[in-house]
Amino acid sequence: MTDQELNRTHPRHQLDDALLTPVRFSMMAALAGDVAIEIDFTTLRNIIETDDSALSKAVSRLHEAGYLTVRKGYVANKPRTWLKATPAGVAALGIHSAALQAIVGGAISHQPQS
Amino acid sequence: MMDSEHARDPESTRDMDAATAAQLLDAADRVSVRVNDGTDFRTPALIQGWGAAALFIYVTAFLLLFTAPALDGVESAHGTTFVSTLVMAILVQSQLVHGARHQILISLAAPLRGWKLWLQLIGLALFIAIAAASVFGVKFGWWVSLVVAVCITAPLGLASLRSAQNARGNPARVPLVSPRPPLSRSARVMTAGLGAFFGVAGAVTAMPNLWSSVANLFLFLFLLLLMIGWNARWGLPRLGSEWGQRQWVGYGVSFTLLVALTLVVATTSLTTPWVGVIGGILVALPLALSTLRLRRQR
Numbered sequence: 001m002t003d004q005e006l007n008r009t010h011p012r013h014q015l016d017d018a019l020l021t022p023v024r025f026s027m028m029a030a031l032a033g034d035v036a037i038e039i040d041f042t043t044l045r046n047i048i049e050t051d052d053s054a055l056s057k058a059v060s061r062l063h064e065a066g067y068l069t070v071r072k073g074y075v076a077n078k079p080r081t082w083l084k085a086t087p088a089g090v091a092a093l094g095i096h097s098a099a100l101q102a103i104v105g106g107a108i109s110h111q112p113q114s
Numbered sequence: 115m116m117d118s119e120h121a122r123d124p125e126s127t128r129d130m131d132a133a134t135a136a137q138l139l140d141a142a143d144r145v146s147v148r149v150n151d152g153t154d155f156r157t158p159a160l161i162q163g164w165g166a167a168a169l170f171i172y173v174t175a176f177l178l179l180f181t182a183p184a185l186d187g188v189e190s191a192h193g194t195t196f197v198s199t200l201v202m203a204i205l206v207q208s209q210l211v212h213g214a215r216h217q218i219l220i221s222l223a224a225p226l227r228g229w230k231l232w233l234q235l236i237g238l239a240l241f242i243a244i245a246a247a248s249v250f251g252v253k254f255g256w257w258v259s260l261v262v263a264v265c266i267t268a269p270l271g272l273a274s275l276r277s278a279q280n281a282r283g284n285p286a287r288v289p290l291v292s293p294r295p296p297l298s299r300s301a302r303v304m305t306a307g308l309g310a311f312f313g314v315a316g317a318v319t320a321m322p323n324l325w326s327s328v329a330n331l332f333l334f335l336f337l338l339l340l341m342i343g344w345n346a347r348w349g350l351p352r353l354g355s356e357w358g359q360r361q362w363v364g365y366g367v368s369f370t371l372l373v374a375l376t377l378v379v380a381t382t383s384l385t386t387p388w389v390g391v392i393g394g395i396l397v398a399l400p401l402a403l404s405t406l407r408l409r410r411q412r
Contacts, residue, residue: 022138029142030149037149040219047148075216076298076356077347097142103135 014099016092018065023050024058028093031068032085038071041081059083067092153220159277161214164362165207166270168369170263172204173241175373177259179380180248195322195330196380199315202337203372206308209344210365213354222277230269237265301356302405304348305364311336312368313398316375320390364404371397 019025026048031039039047045055062068067089071082085093179196215221240262244254297305315333318326343349357365375393379385 022141025138026141026145030145037153038218038221039149043152043219047152048145073216074345074352074355076301077352080216097139100135100139104132104139 012099012103014095014102016096018062018067019092019096021058023048023054024062025093025096027055027058027062027083028067028085028089029097031083032090032093038082038084041083044083062089065089065092149220153222154218155222155277155281157214157218158221159274159281161211162270162274162277164366165211166267166274168204168207168366169270170267171370171373172200172207173263173266174259175377176200177241177244177254177262178256178377180245195319195327196376198330198334199319199376200373202315202333203312203369205337205341206311206350207369209341209350210354210357213349213351214357214362216351216355230272233265234269237262237267241266297356297358297361297405300347301353304353305357305361305405306402308350308353309364309368309398309401312372312401313394316372316397317390317394319376320379320385320393321387322385361401361404364400367400368397371400 019028027044030044030047031037041055041059045052048055050058059068059070063070067086069084069086071084073080073082176197179200244258244262248254311333314329318329318333340348340350344351346352371393375397379389379393
């Protein structure tokens with residue numbers, strides 16, 4: 001196997017560009033866990049422990065990628081935004097998580113036996 | 115392209131090592147636990163349960179109205195008043211419930227699937243078929259209405275029970291929902307107004323004359339206005355999002371009384387102005403009281 005072929009089979013090539021930042025990955029993990037759920041923007045911000053600005057940027061990026069849908073509404077005259085993962089987002093998260101697990105698994109299998 | 119994007123993103127982790135990957139996976143696990151802790155199972159269970167009950171009452175009443183033998187002296191034009199009263203009630207209900215769902219900060223998005231979806235579709239098909247056949251004079255037993263109502267509402271009822279089971283098994287450990295603020299002035303006015311709307315709709319059903327048909331038409335136009343302005347400050351979804359337990363109980367009683375009054379008037383000879391006025395006041399009262407009690411509490 002050539003060096004080029006080895007590079008292509010490395011699990012990092014399965015990583016999804018849209019999920020490469022910790023905030024975006026955590027967001028999708030929250031939205032597309034075991035079951036598809038819809039989460040209010042502020043609640044999601046608190047859950048993943050970030051700020052409004054970072055979350056807004058992440059929402060824009062994932063929305064562009066087609067990984068989540070944004071729904072806006074009002075609760076007692078206060079605007080509120082809900083986020084929900086799309087089937088494409090759920091699938092992308094699955095592939096990305098598998099690649100991360102493969103990277104972790106690869107490192108464990110290459111650890112010297114004690 | 116990917117590399118250039120990667121280069122632009124300072125937080126990007128494409129060249130990650132195993133430790134970074136493990137950290138990300140751990141963070142994702144922690145996030146999942148927090149989401150589970152904060153998921154509100156109780157509110158969806160309540161909404162689904164009340165929705166199923168209201169739909170059952172509506173479908174049963176609607177079909178009973180169609181399948182009941184026509185009374186002497188009740189004009190066909192007035193028959194449409196009964197039907198439109200029920201339609202108005204369920205349209206209001208759907209808008210309010212839409213708003214109530216907005217209260218949920220984390221909700222499971224689980225649409226009906228499999229046999230439950232099929233059961234509901236069969237029920238809906240039967241509902242339309244019976245309603246259409248009744249127009250052409252085909253008669254059905256009262257039990258047919260019950261069977262169809264059960265077919266349509268059972269899947270929702272089962273979904274509600276499942277949510278209730280989840281609520282019991284997963285009590286929210288993190289109080290994500292802040293205490294409910296008192297009802298705003300506009301919401302109090304709209305709630306009392308909705309009570310008056312239901313009251314007038316109920317009163318009109320007991321007055322079989324031309325004016326009642328005209329009044330019913332105006333009520334429908336008013337409802338149409340409410341539905342067009344659904345996103346406005348005075349829209350029904352916003353009202354539903356602001357209501358607390360008292361308002362929902364008040365609404366449930368008003369809704370049931372309105373449907374009951376319509377059925378009683380349609381199937382008996384109690385079509386007098388007094389029945390209309392007293393019935394209308396009784397229908398309006400629970401919703402009006404739900405705002406007054408809240409005001410006293412403040």
